[in-house]
Amino acid sequence: MNKLFIGIFLTVLLASGYFGTQQLGANATAAMGCSMIIAGVVGSAPQRKKRSL
Secondary structure (H helix, E strand, C coil), X not given: CCHHHHHHHHHHHHHHHHHHHHCCCHHXXXXXXXXXXXXXXXXXXXXXXXXXX
16 A cells, blocks of 8 residues: 555545535535546556566
């Protein structure tokens, strides 16, 4: 696990928890969607670098 990924994941968890207490529906869903997108970008970045080398 990457330290950057762990940091982003914890930040998203905190953000989704905060938004979840504010508005349970839309904000928590949006935070989860953003976390999935960020995880995909962070996960695919090292693979792209390896391919280009």
